[in-house]
Amino acid sequence: MSVTTNMPQALCELPEGMEYIPNPVEEFIRTDRMPHIWCPGCGIGTTVNCFARALHNAKVNLDNVVVVSGIGCTGRVAGYVELDSFHTTHGRAIPFATGLKLANPKLTVVVYSGDGDLAAIGGNHFIHAARRNMDLKIICVNNFTYGMTGGQAGPTTPGTAITTTTPYGCYEEPFNLPYLAESCGAVYVARWTAFHVRQITHAMTEALKKKGFTFIEILSPCPTLYLRRNKLGEGLDMMNYFKEASVIKPGANTKEVALSYQGPIIVGKFVDVERPTFLEMMNQQVQRTLHAQYTGCADDHVRS
Amino acid sequence: MKADPSGVLTGIHFLDGDQACCEGALAAGCRFAAGYPITPSTEVVERFAQRVPQLGGMFIQMEDELASSIAIQGAVWAGAKAFTVTSGPGFSLMMEHIGYAAMTETPCVFVNVQRGGPSTGLPTLPAQADMMQARWGSHGDYEAISVCPNSPQEAFDLTIEAFNLSEKYRVPVMVMMDECVGHMTEKVVVPPASEIEITPRRFTNLKPGEYLPYRAEADGVPDFARAGEGYHFHISGVTHDERGYVAANAATQQKLVRRLVDKIRSRVDEIVRYEETFVEDAEIVLVAYGITARVALRAVQMAREQGIRAGLLRPLVVWPFPEKPIRELAQRAGMSGFVVPELNLGQIVHEVERCVAGRVPTRLVPHAGGTVHRPEEILEAIVEVARGEKKTAVEPCPAGVGR
Numbered sequence: 001m002s003v004t005t006n007m008p009q010a011l012c013e014l015p016e017g018m019e020y021i022p023n024p025v026e027e028f029i030r031t032d033r034m035p036h037i038w039c040p041g042c043g044i045g046t047t048v049n050c051f052a053r054a055l056h057n058a059k060v061n062l063d064n065v066v067v068v069s070g071i072g073c074t075g076r077v078a079g080y081v082e083l084d085s086f087h088t089t090h091g092r093a094i095p096f097a098t099g100l101k102l103a104n105p106k107l108t109v110v111v112y113s114g115d116g117d118l119a120a121i122g123g124n125h126f127i128h129a130a131r132r133n134m135d136l137k138i139i140c141v142n143n144f145t146y147g148m149t150g151g152q153a154g155p156t157t158p159g160t161a162i163t164t165t166t167p168y169g170c171y172e173e174p175f176n177l178p179y180l181a182e183s184c185g186a187v188y189v190a191r192w193t194a195f196h197v198r199q200i201t202h203a204m205t206e207a208l209k210k211k212g213f214t215f216i217e218i219l220s221p222c223p224t225l226y227l228r229r230n231k232l233g234e235g236l237d238m239m240n241y242f243k244e245a246s247v248i249k250p251g252a253n254t255k256e257v258a259l260s261y262q263g264p265i266i267v268g269k270f271v272d273v274e275r276p277t278f279l280e281m282m283n284q285q286v287q288r289t290l291h292a293q294y295t296g297c298a299d300d301h302v303r304s
Numbered sequence: 305m306k307a308d309p310s311g312v313l314t315g316i317h318f319l320d321g322d323q324a325c326c327e328g329a330l331a332a333g334c335r336f337a338a339g340y341p342i343t344p345s346t347e348v349v350e351r352f353a354q355r356v357p358q359l360g361g362m363f364i365q366m367e368d369e370l371a372s373s374i375a376i377q378g379a380v381w382a383g384a385k386a387f388t389v390t391s392g393p394g395f396s397l398m399m400e401h402i403g404y405a406a407m408t409e410t411p412c413v414f415v416n417v418q419r420g421g422p423s424t425g426l427p428t429l430p431a432q433a434d435m436m437q438a439r440w441g442s443h444g445d446y447e448a449i450s451v452c453p454n455s456p457q458e459a460f461d462l463t464i465e466a467f468n469l470s471e472k473y474r475v476p477v478m479v480m481m482d483e484c485v486g487h488m489t490e491k492v493v494v495p496p497a498s499e500i501e502i503t504p505r506r507f508t509n510l511k512p513g514e515y516l517p518y519r520a521e522a523d524g525v526p527d528f529a530r531a532g533e534g535y536h537f538h539i540s541g542v543t544h545d546e547r548g549y550v551a552a553n554a555a556t557q558q559k560l561v562r563r564l565v566d567k568i569r570s571r572v573d574e575i576v577r578y579e580e581t582f583v584e585d586a587e588i589v590l591v592a593y594g595i596t597a598r599v600a601l602r603a604v605q606m607a608r609e610q611g612i613r614a615g616l617l618r619p620l621v622v623w624p625f626p627e628k629p630i631r632e633l634a635q636r637a638g639m640s641g642f643v644v645p646e647l648n649l650g651q652i653v654h655e656v657e658r659c660v661a662g663r664v665p666t667r668l669v670p671h672a673g674g675t676v677h678r679p680e681e682i683l684e685a686i687v688e689v690a691r692g693e694k695k696t697a698v699e700p701c702p703a704g705v706g707r
């Protein structure tokens with residue numbers, strides 16, 4: 001029978017008489033790239049599913065949405081979304097996205113990457129984009145480790161966890177990412193886990209509609225590396241932990257939402273404030289000085 | 305097409321090389337720059353920051369050179385012409401993104417106003433010691449283009465040329481200035497916009513669904529699409545197929561990287577540019593570029609006064625290297641040798657030696673930077689080569705260098 005999907009044929013061969021009903025998220029996903037590279041039990045795909053639903057819910061023009069990723073497991077998200085998408089260099093998704101947004105302010109620019117990419121090698125860009133209130137939607141999947149390179153310790157690895165580079169247990173203080181984002185100037189900060197699919201979808205929908213630097217942290221299981229080395233079971237066990245240990249505290253003081261090894265997880269929307277964006281500030285300031293000589297950069301002049 | 309007159313400051317000016325470079329970028333249609341302050345290049349973006357808001361464009365001062373060198377590429381994919389400007393330490397930080405531009409075929413321009421190195425080196429003093437870095441600095445196989453102006457006028461002209469070359473071949477192009485050219489002030493003639501030739505970006509005519517971002521046209525260069533126009537394309541620095549999809553395997557690597565390299569190597573004759581002075585009857589040919597070419601020309605005149613038939617071959621495009629004219633000169637009857645003065649301890653001389661292939665002697669006149677050569681030092685080398693005095697090409701720094 002004929003199947004109207006780009007999905008590789010082997011993945012959607014149906015027994016005689018059965019009808020193919022496309023998944024509602026299919027139009028947002030490059031189905032011709034399935035199967036994806038993520039491990040069974042990994043939470044990144046779950047977040048992409050939520051993102052697809054958020055794009056649907058936010059009713060944005062998909063031609064104007066661009067996804068920019070860095071390097072790593074989450075860095076592969078850009079390759080799977082049916083949008084203009086850029087897989088950039090390690091840590092530099094935010095400055096690439098900055099150039100893209102400034103040269104065409106009509107775009108909704110989403111930065112979708114991992115904790116190592118955004119908070120370690122890309123940490124400097126993260127703090128400055130937040131400071132400037134650059135209009136970027138940051139989605140950070142935090143799986144507590146470097147998955148793509150085999151499970152090394154990262155800036156979010158919680159104390160005492162075993163990784164390939166902390167074989168005797170981690171002993172560094174991990175980043176409290178919501179606190180970092182808020183203190184640098186993010187206008188929207190939320191944290192959820194891969195268990196909270198409805199809340200993630202809702203948060204992503206809100207972020208897509210909000211102007212300014214928004215930050216959503218999503219905790220996600222890495223069964224192949226982080227869970228296995230720490231004998232924490234499989235993806236499902238981590239989902240159970242997320243379910244049991246999560247405490248929903250909307251508006252919580254981000255100073256108090258730090259994570260610990262297998263400890264409680266404060267989740268919720270912590271920050272939702274208004275602040276002028278980089279482009280608004282720039283246009284206002286230059287206008288004030290140049291008056292009529294300033295035609296504004298937020299139009300087609302920048303583009304050739 | 306001709307330049308957009310709004311960005312062209314037509315007239316006769318008294319500008320330094322940095323300012324002239326900025327005017328070249330504006331004349332070329334560049335309306336986006338990202339940069340981080342670094343001596344001796346900062347004047348380029350200072351002028352840009354002042355000029356471009358009145359032309360509908362923008363400058364953003366990023367948090368470092370890593371950010372600057374990738375922010376410009378984001379802007380390019382939104383449709384802008386964009387450049388960044390730096391000097392040695394910043395150029396080192398930009399290397400990964402020169403590779404990203406080469407791999408993703410992002411047309412953009414990197415200006416390096418060279419100063420003494422390594423490391424912090426001589427922030428306010430000249431050198432030409434980043435020439436090999438411009439050629440080989442990013443990891444992996446790729447071909448980029450470098451131009452090398454020797455005056456503020458050329459800083460203007462060759463910056464326009466850099467943008468044009470980057471659009472034509474979709475490669476990163478380096479403008480390799482030096483502190484002397486960057487900070488010397490001379491007459492710069494900015495012609496009317498109608499006399500400035502601009503290479504426009506080659507946007508695809510295909511519809512979404514038909515367009516593949518990395519299907520090369522007959523010239524080996526794919527057509528471009530902007531983000532935000534419904535193409536839903538994917539761009540990656542990972543080895544990719546014509547769809548832009550990640551395909552990290554040997555067969556795709558062969559096809560992609562060979563094309564990236566061949567689109568330049570197969571058209572070297574179109575790209576190379578050099579100027580010959582007194583070369584027709586020369587027995588000794590100097591190969592020099594940037595500020596050193598001006599000192600070398602004085603040495604050529606001094607040699608001629610002594611009856612030595614010296615000439616100067618000056619590459620304006622240094623990469624790809626003008627191999628053919630040097631090979632031909634090396635085989636010409638009556639040639640006694642080549643002399644290569646440069647503000648480093650031996651970089652471009654290796655290219656000259658490779659082309660000369662031992663047919664005649666090649667003599668380096670090294671200099672560690674901080675100032676320029678004295679014409680007498682270069683003359684001394686010319687006289688020695690003319691007399692057939694043997695010295696190895698790469699020799700210890702002679703006394704007097706660096707004074």
